[in-house]
Each structure stands twice: as C-alpha cells, then as structure tokens.
Amino acid sequence: MVEPNQPESRGNLRIQVCYAAPACQLLLDLVVAPGTNLLDAVRSSGILQRVPEIDLSVWRVGIFGKLRPLDTILKNHDRIEIYRPLKADPMESRRRRVNKRAGSP
16 A cells, blocks of 8 residues: 555555444545555555444445445545445335325334
C-alpha cells in the first residue's frame, strides 16, 4: 500500500472506502498499489480499527453498489462500500406496511 500522504506515484490507484451507520459516516480516500484487492484495501484504510463492530466474515462489501468478493482486484477510482446487516427482511417489512395501509391485521 502506498501511504495516502505521499505524492501519488505513476500507476497507483486512488480509491475510497465508505461506511455509513445512523451515528456516523466515513469516507476514506486511499492511494494503493496496482493489484491490491478489496480486503487489503479495507484493512489498510484503518476503518476496522475505527469501527470495531465491522465483521467482514459476515458483513457484505461491494464496489459502487454491487456486491463483490473480498479477493476482487481494485481499479482506479473504485468506491468500496461496507454494508451493515439488515435488521429486518425488506420484503416482510413491505408486506406489513401494505397490510397496515389496507387495514388488514
């Protein structure tokens, strides 16, 4: 990994690691070497130390809204997103809202 405060060397990639929760939003800009994978970038961003509840063995990650495996090789300007687990099934929540509006139990 290339240090973020050092001048960007020819061929390095500029990426961003993002995480959002109700209480915080983190957008971390990094410069990494070509061939860096998603997992290595997340680890070197320092986000796992800043947000210790992130568990990459369970939580999903993606690039620009598309789920990706941790061994995905990054490209220039990729935005890595860390997705929190859902607290409720979206389909079940939608059914409850529709039933509530319709007056059904």
